[in-house]
Amino acid sequence: MREPRFRPSEILSLLDHHPTHNLGESTSFDLTYADLLDDATLARLRETPVAYGSSLGLPELRQRIGRNLGIEPDRLILLSGAGLGLFLAGLELVRPGDEALVCTPCFPPSLEGLRAGGGEVRTRSLRFDEGYAVDVGRLLADVTDRTTLVSLASPQNPSGVSVPRASVTDLAEGLAKRNPRAFLIVDETYREAAIEREIEPSVAGLAPNIITAASLSKAHGAPGLRVGWATTHSRELLARLKQGKLNTANTLPIADEIMALAVLDRSDKILGERRALLLDNLERLAIFAEEHAGLIDWIRPDAGALSCARLTERAFDDGAVTRFHRCQSEHDLMVADGRWFHETARVIRIGFGMQRGAEFDEALGALAAALHDAASAVA
Numbered sequence: 565m566r567e568p569r570f571r572p573s574e575i576l577s578l579l580d581h582h583p584t585h586n587l588g589e590s591t592s593f594d595l596t597y598a599d600l601l602d603d604a605t606l607a608r609l610r611e612t613p614v615a616y617g618s619s620l621g622l623p624e625l626r627q628r629i630g631r632n633l634g635i636e637p638d639r640l641i642l643l644s645g646a647g648l649g650l651f652l653a654g655l656e657l658v659r660p661g662d663e664a665l666v667c668t669p670c671f672p673p674s675l676e677g678l679r680a681g682g683g684e685v686r687t688r689s690l691r692f693d694e695g696y697a698v699d700v701g702r703l704l705a706d707v708t709d710r711t712t713l714v715s716l717a718s719p720q721n722p723s724g725v726s727v728p729r730a731s732v733t734d735l736a737e738g739l740a741k742r743n744p745r746a747f748l749i750v751d752e753t754y755r756e757a758a759i760e761r762e763i764e765p766s767v768a769g770l771a772p773n774i775i776t777a778a779s780l781s782k783a784h785g786a787p788g789l790r791v792g793w794a795t796t797h798s799r800e801l802l803a804r805l806k807q808g809k810l811n812t813a814n815t816l817p818i819a820d821e822i823m824a825l826a827v828l829d830r831s832d833k834i835l836g837e838r839r840a841l842l843l844d845n846l847e848r849l850a851i852f853a854e855e856h857a858g859l860i861d862w863i864r865p866d867a868g869a870l871s872c873a874r875l876t877e878r879a880f881d882d883g884a885v886t887r888f889h890r891c892q893s894e895h896d897l898m899v900a901d902g903r904w905f906h907e908t909a910r911v912i913r914i915g916f917g918m919q920r921g922a923e924f925d926e927a928l929g930a931l932a933a934a935l936h937d938a939a940s941a942v943a
Contacts (some may be wrong), residue, residue: 569680573672575904585927588898589720590870591782592757592838592917593657600826608674608822617815617889619806621793624822628828629793633766633776638796640768641805642821644813649676649794650715652808653749656801658683659816665706667698667716669723669872669905674715674751683712690886692874692911695863696723700731704738707856711743717751718767722905722913723872724754724865729764736771747801749775753792755915756835757783759842761866763835772797784827784834791816791824838917845916845924852928859935869917872877872902879939885909888938895930895937 578588594766601609611831620626621642624903630637643649654677657891658664663684665676678685688703698716707714714735718727727750736748755778756763769777779792796802827834846864849871853862859880860873875885892898902911919927 571675571678571679573674573904574901576630577898578594579696580902581898582897583893584896585930586891586898587914587916587927588900589915589918589932590900590913591787591915592785592866592869593832593920594787595785595827597823598821600830602826605826607818607821612818612822616819617818617821619810619815619833621816622818622821622825624714625791625825625828626793628825632828633768633795635766635768635795639797639802640793641700641802641804641809643792643794643809644790644816645792645793646674646751646777646779647671647717647792648809648813649775649792649805650749650751652805652812653747653777653794653801654678654713654715654797655681655773655808657806658685659712661710662712663708663710664713664715665711666714667703667720668909669696669902669907670715670717670719671721672752672904672906674717676905678713680717684710689906690720691871692861692907695817696720696725696872698727698731700734700738703735704742707739707742707746708936709743711746713747714739715749715751717753718864719754719757719867721751721754721868722870722902722907723863723867724870724901725863726764728865730769732767732774733770736774740771740773747773747796747798748900749777752776752787753780754870755783757838757842757868759839759865759867760844765787776800780824780827782937783838784825784831785838786827788925789820789823789827791820801825841920842917844921845919848924848928849869849914849916852932856932856935859939870913870915873912875912875916875935875939880910884938888934891934891937895934896932897927897934899931
């Protein structure tokens with residue numbers, strides 16, 4: 565057989581492996597259907613035919629999301645998750661002979677979908693020692709006349725670090741000058757999972773060359789609904805995304821779209837509860853990072869339920885890094901391996917949204933035990 569279109573990724577283990585101390589996930593606790601199925605929603609579902617939905621998505625849901633994003637609903641398409649938006653945009657915009665520029669570390673499908681389309685994919689590695697800050701000038705210097713897409717996330721996955729709105733504006737304006745046919749795609753999946761600040765507005769309306777993608781999966785805790793969206797000012801690109809949706813997912817299940825409306829009806833409550841949990845767990849994680857400063861360096865996130873830590877060289881040689889990843893199962897523990905995100909094995913993603921209170925402390929205890937076990941030979 566030929567080489568696979570998509571390179572294998574161990575991030576799939578998050579779907580198939582569920583240890584007691586799961587610090588690998590990047591979301592907060594999941595909603596249940598009982599949280600959403602009130603009498604009105606149940607009545608609507610009972611009356612809804614099991615039929616095809618519309619090509620762009622349920623109009624009422626698009627209107628609600630459009631208001632939230634500050635754009636007209638005819639500028640967005642509903643898709644089965646933000647990942648499909650990233651994939652379809654890349655498939656249309658990056659053809660053989662074109663190139664895409666991707667900020668890493670990043671969510672693996674942000675890279676793999678682009679590679680599958682046949683274009684050249686180049687990466688701009690953001691640096692742990694710089695807090696994963698995006699240097700606009702450095703990024704624009706990588707843009708060529710073959711660049712048709714620049715891709716980043718804000719807040720970033722795996723670090724939970726946001727890209728300042730002014731930087732996104734500068735990047736979009738600079739990209740338009742360097743290559744007018746290029747687009748900037750911003751993955752905003754974690755935007756509404758703000759922790760210590762107010763939720764920032766979407767960048768969907770900032771510039772005509774900006775595409776955004778997001779979903780209800782992370783901030784709202786509804787990944788099983790598979791309801792996401794992409795936005796663009798280009799009517800031609802929106803039409804192409806609609807055709808791409810037809811040829812991949814066709815339409816979203818109407819029941820999922822109705823359930824998505826129920827999520828948005830409760831958005832303030834859902835986001836408020838999660839903000840309280842994330843703030844509490846973030847402080848616990850900050851204390852943990854300080855207490856274990858000899859073993860890890862840590863970047864404090866500003867949004868999302870995820871953060872990055874790095875195993876220190878003074879406590880971990882390369883063999884100790886390998887031991888750490890191998891010994892997690894002995895502690896019924898999982899953290900996300902930096903290599904999943906185009907980082908090094910020395911960097912790990914720590915999720916802090918799945919457990920509450922004492923349960924989260926126990927998970928951090930398991931992480932501490934794994935760190936000490938692995939580092940003991942060189943510490």
